[in-house]
Amino acid sequence: MDLESIPGVGEKTVRALSELDDPERALRAGDVAAIATAPGITQGRAARIARGAIRLEHDDPGDFLATDRAREVYRQVLSLLKERTVTEYAAERLETVYPSSQRSRIVEVQEFASEALEREPDPAILEALEGVEPLRESGDVRVRERCLATTDAERYSEARQAVPELSVEVVEDAQGLAELARGYATVIALDESFAGVTLEGDVQVRPDALENPAEVVPERPLSFFAQNRDRLQAAVEVHRAAGLEPSCDLEALEDGLSRLAEDGTVAGDEELDRLTTAVDDLDAAASAAESVANDRLREAIREQDVTIEGSDLLSLVERGAGVDSLLSRELADDYAAAVEAARDHLVDALDLDQGEAEIARRAFSDEPTFPVERDEDAVGRLREELTAVRERRAGRLKRELAADLADQRKGARDLVRDALELDVELAISRFAREYDCTMPEFVDSEAREQTAESSKTASPSRGSSEAASRLPSSRDDGETANMSDDAVGFAIEGGRSPLLDEPLEAIEPVDYGVAGVTLLSGVNSGGKTSTLDLVASVVVLAHMGLPVPAERVRLRRFDDLHYHAKSQGTLDAGAFESTVREFADLAEGGEGSLVIVDELESITEPGASAKIIAGILEALSENGATAVFVSHMADEIREMADFEVTVDGIEAVGLVDGELEVNRSPVKDHLARSTPELIVEKLATESRETADTNGGTATATDGATDPLFYDRLLEKFE
Structure with a gap:
């Protein structure tokens, strides 16, 4: 697929899309989540790009919706579908489903929709979906306690590009490595020449380190999983609730996630937790140990009488001795006990092991002082030791966890994508169930065989007890059901307009079919406009490849839909001229068009309107278009037309308590009586x-x- 050929995609967007792992797959599949991971592309923009790619794939001009009202109907039915999504992704993904005149596109979506109708929108699944979102790419990860080292400038550049998360240092020899080891918890030498060199600290010689950066920087994959923990867990719950076949080992993924903290560190390791706590609490513990020693020493001084001979005092003063000397001479044992208590407190508070405890004990000197103070150098050495041990253990655990999760990354992506796509399917299923929908049957010769086959496998979702396909319908008691395939424009049985702001059970089902050009007459407020809305919504949904709100629908595949809503008042000369020009263009090239017009006579004075409408109908009839014109002037138009215009009527049975009682299904070849x-x-x-x-x-x-x-x-x- 030529990315630059996609409608609406420029050079900058092409560069962004090229950074995807498999841009062609994502575009062909309409994978909005994958496309949205490209730099600078939002989810909404991704949906528009996907839609353009689909149009390109199916050679679709994208002009099925030819008028403002037609586009408005599409947005209304699309909104009904989007309202039944749980995730923002599914709502954006539905933007890629649009009415098309191309058979290949319609069939493609029909296959998807037929599978969607099999889905049961279980509340548990919908609840689990609330936590699912497209996966986020991990941001910049910076690791400061580890570095790479090399003697080669070219290797240095390669390392900086391959592993930007680590510092890369140039050294001249093993002494340079040793100096780095004093400043970093781990040094990874990239040169084979350092093999066999023994140095203090954690120095690893790994000439192949750049071949698998995830082993050198396990933080990279761990950051991805840490940022997406909740989303992945929600996707796991969706798969379990819906019984979906998972793309990875769910238990292994959950186990890995349970060992991962939100900040990308390893969780659940007691030894690592001990070391982390010891480093974090070291200063506080050392201060507390000082207090223990000083409190003990003060208490000892209070409880003990110290007697010093005058000559001894003079001697001490002459030597410049102070309190320390007095402590050493008179309270040596008490001081030793206080220091030992401080040391024990520090070891116990930090839960140090034997080797760490030996370093910790050096924090308090045997030389008497008052007040007792810790040796900052010794505390610093203890901190360095604890940090180094912690980082070595954390590094090893990270590498182990990263290795466990590495094989799960692609599966995790698919897991979330499948959960999000399930939301799209469930939205279609919920819409079909709530509006009592069925899959339509296209009757044009090239699509007839394929659509008939699709209809056998499609469940109309009229409740679990009616899961079998309803096409072809068993009804044959009306004109619409008896239309031949060659004559049909559209034939709707038991249709209920989803655009009506009424509960489904309150809407009277409508049967209506049209072949060729037809006038629709009827009383005011009898349902003519709602019938046109029903026809438009059914045709739009059918050409989207989706189920339609009716018991049965048969229709031809139209090239475009021209729906003209009722004009609000008489048009001025310029607007009138523009409207007539539009119909002139349509009359010249509208063979495959469906034209729906609501009371066109309102554009000008009644006498002229009848003549103009009659002329338009003549041209459309000669061109082979399918058209329904609602008019209160059906009789006058029929008289002026030079062909036999079919006139259907929405018949009012009568007036009951001042209200019209109407048969909402138009009667074929019948001029309906007016309200007057x-x-x-x-x-x-x-x-x-x-x-x-x-x-x-x-x-x-x-x-x-x-x-x-x-x-x-x-x-x-x-």
């Missing part, structure tokens, strides 16, 4: 009933109107 006609008919009926009650007459004095007046008005509608 129904009201006049209601008034005529009531007037006749009043006249019958009054003995066949009606007068102005009794508040009744002559039924003949209403009958005369009704005749005008015939």
Whole structure:
């Protein structure tokens, strides 16, 4: 895949994508999480890039949604899907699912959606998904207690590039190594020439160190796992709750994570914890030991009478002696006991082993002083020893843990990706279940065989008791079900518009099918616009490759969707001209188009509107497009058209308590009665009933109107 050919991808983005391990795989798979790991690319940007790559892969012009209203319907149904995601990733990933005219793309998503419909959105899975996020790359890791050493300048440059986490030092000989060993806990010599040299400290000769940097800097992989501990653990829980086949050994991964602290250090090792605590508490413990010695010594002085002969005192003063000499002479045993107590306290407080204890005891001298003070040099040596031992043990444990986790890294990535992709599938499954969806059937000749095969394996998710496919439908009691494959534009059975702000059970199912060009008539507030929204949402979802909210749907594969919403008032001359030009372009090249128009007559005065609409319908009919025009002027348009225009009607059964009672499914080849006609008919009926009650007459004095007046008005509608 030529990255520069992806729509919306420039040179800078190409350079960023090139840093991915396998950019082509990520782009072809729409792997938003992987793409978002490229430098400077956000998750939202990654979704747009993935969408562009998919378009390129399927040679998709990306212009299926041809009007603002069509795009608005797409955003509305997409929002319904995104609302049913748990993770931000899944919401962004759904942005890569868009309506397409390309058969290959539709089939690709249908296969994915068919598998998604098999998923049960168990609450335990959804809860576990709340902790899953795309993995973060570890930031800059800097290790200060370890360094690399070499005598070669070229090797030096290579080491700095391969292992930026460590300092790299140039030395001339073994003496240089020895000096480094006094400043670092571990020195790793890269030159073979140092083999066999014995030096104090932890000096390792490893000429192959740059071949496997993770062994030299285990902090690198450990940092990755430490930053992603919670995300990985959540992904593990998702796999267990959903029964997914894991891409790695879950127990081994959990064991490794349990031994890893949040800061990337090894956790759970008692000896390492002891050494770490000893280093951290050394100063406090030394101060406490001083206090122990001084408290003991003060108490001894208080309890003991010290007698000094005058000649002895004079002698001591002449020699410049002070309190220390007096302590040495008179309180030598007490001082020794106090110092020993200080030493014991320091050893016990830090839980030192025998070798460490010998160093610790040097922190308090046998020479009497008051107050007793620690020897800072001895404390410093103890700190160096403890730190060196700690770092050596930590390094070994890190290497062991890094080795255990190294083989899990790719599997861990796949584990999280699979959990995130499951959220995408569950969103589709939840949408399908909540809106009682089924997979649509495309009937154009090239897609018919593939779609029929897909429909056999797709579960419409109408609850666990209805998991089997519902295509083809067993219903054949309506016009839509009996349309031939060659004639069908779209045929919807039991459809419920997801765009209605009503509970699903409150929405009356609609059956409607159109082949060719059709006018849709009906009473005000009878459901004409919601029927158009149903058709648009079904067509958009079908061309996204997703299930649709209906019992059964059959449709052709359209090149584009032109949905024109009802105009708000008459257009001015410029806007009117623009609208007519748009329909002129559509009439010339709209053979594979679906055109949905809501009351186009509102763009100008009624007489002119009927003529213009009739002309547009003629052109669309000649071009082989599929079109539904809602109009209150169906009769006038039909008279002006030079071909037999099909007129369907959403029929009002009548008025009940002042409210329309409507059959929401359009009746084929039927011009629906208008609301005014129904009201006049209601008034005529009531007037006749009043006249019958009054003995066949009606007068102005009794508040009744002559039924003949209403009958005369009704005749005008015939």
